[in-house]
Amino acid sequence: MTKLLAVVKREYTQRVFSRMFIVTTVLLPFAMALFGIAPALVMSIEAGNPLRIVVMDGTGKLFGRLQGSLRNENEKPSDEVTPGTKNNAIEKAREQSFILEEAPMQGRSESEINAELARRLSQKEIDAYLILPANLLQSGKAQLFRRNTSDLFSTRRIQSALDAAIREQRLMDAHVDSKTMSDLARPVDFETTRISGSSSERDSGGGFALVFVVGFVMYISVLLYGQVVLGAVIEEKETRIAEVLFSSVRPFTLMMGKLLGVSLVALTQLTIWGLAFGAFGLYGVSLLASKGIPAAIPTVSPVLYLYFVLFFLSGYFVYSTLYALVGSIVTTSQEGGQLAMPIIILLVISFYLFLPVSRNPDSTLSFWLSMIPFFSPVSMLVRIVTQTPPFWQIALSLLIGFSSAAGLTWVSARIYRIGMLMYGKRPTIPELMRWVRQS
């Protein structure tokens, strides 16, 4: 027991005070924030200059409607459905206005105007021009000319505004009055409410973000710390420390000490993240709000933290025992990286399964996924966040998870004790089986 503690202590102190630990602790939340905010920030930067568009309206009826339609869209109130930091910033980006100018026909032909507009475009007097032929309302084709065709965002908006303008004009031509028209076009009022137990809260769109963050943090933590275990085992094998250690501790003690020590490092890091997230929820949001940046952080119940830790531990022990097994049968870290690929693939699959599970957390598929120890950490947590399953399911999932971890530990330990002293040729699967059976 004292020897186990010695191994745990070494593993913990060597890692918590390492540069890598400090860097990842700071970097990961930062990176996630960056991924969340960056797209909005980038778009708001682009929003600076309005797009100058000249419209040649061959029909003579559409320019006014198009202008109205584009302006209307900017003010559309129904976009409020999804606020939250990210979406708000995107909304701001959308306010990128268009400056529309009608090209006077003055009896000139279409191609004359086209040529003149092309010249203005190339001289950068304007950013785009739109040709609406006279027969557009019946059969013609509208053409947009731009210098920058990769800005799909604006292009799509112009297209939809034009769509709306043409639809209105056609309705008008069919003698539909404007009252009926606006009734037809009124968007539906839509609101999502999450019911859990007795309380119900209005989903602010942060729900999905939470599912994603929880799933992602779970995945990345298990992956990260599994790799740490792999590295630690390979280090001891590569440097041949294992033999010295085995003259003092039993292989099982050494392996367990390693797994426990690294798990404590992981819990330390998760606690720091949890506290940082909590602190941000308490102070950061109001601080941002006072500066005019509306940020919504979904409320996270303390129970979720507890479940996160429990499922993290279950996933960590399931995967890291496999990593330890792989580490013990290879000789170099490159070889270890190759052999660990199947484990990583399994982990990546478990992460992407958050999509079907979050879409349908109560389905049979979700149930079974959350019972398979390789997938349960992400799947069950996503279920808990989206639509908390009955407690017995959570308990059963944890029970299966921890029992599998114990079973895998047993198998890995038996391979580990022999593998750590074997160099050269990698053992075949039948050999591994024999090692497991050998007393």
Next chain:
Amino acid sequence: MTNNEITVKVEHVTKTFGDFTAVQDLSMSVRAGRIFGLLGPNGAGKSTSIRMVVNITAPDSGTIELFGRKIDNQLQDRIGYLPEERGLYKSMKVVDQLRFFAALKNVKGKDADVRIDRWLARLKLSEWKQKKTRELSKGMQQKIQFISAVLHEPDLLILDEPFSGLDPVNVELLKDVVLELKHAGKTIIFSTHLMDIAEKICDDICLLNRSEKVLEGSIREVKSSFGRNSVALRIEGSNGTLASSTLISKVEHHSDEMEVLLVADADAQEFLQQLIASGARVTKFEMIEPSLNDIFIEKVSEAQ
């Protein structure tokens, strides 16, 4: 400490890896308070035998007893082991590393720190205490590894090629330490293929070749059993005896002396008397002992 207490008793031990037999029916006894040399060419099975004594691997058959008990994990704490392949944590400080190895042998706290300081001073490494292992030279790392094997004051110390990679000064230093430990009553198993060092410090030896024991015993016994019965001789005067004596089987002439190989059961004393009686003036008459190296080469090539 002169007794016949047996520290390690290996009986009929066999170890195979797949279809390769690393150790075949090995029996040997290591007496307490002595230095036991486990000798043999590379791949003879020395390291495998040692691993079994340290209880890192288990024999397929046969028994190993330590201090009169069947080997188990508790007994591991009374062994200090310096494996052939050295291993230290590269990015750990020397002192942290030694504390960790001490803790694994249940030596902790102040006690461990005192011993660490004492040993670092003894091996002239005190100024490196706070340095990371990777900053140390190979020889220094080896001495650190040695310290990690003796910190817990083991009753049995097992050194697998302890001098490889050390400069002559450090070889002397470490040799002195090993002899000190012997005088303190520790039992030492010393594995090497370097016969000159083994000859200088071992009391008993066991020679392995191709997984099997070739010979075992005290250096004295082994050497006398190998006595080729030859004499290094320098004489002035009569050479007649050399030609006529029935005791001689062969004479080899070197620069200023000759080596005389006597017949199998001849008594060297009798030969000396013959020489003197013949009126020769004997300026050198020395029984030639085979060196451990000669025995090693003879035994190993015999088997091939």
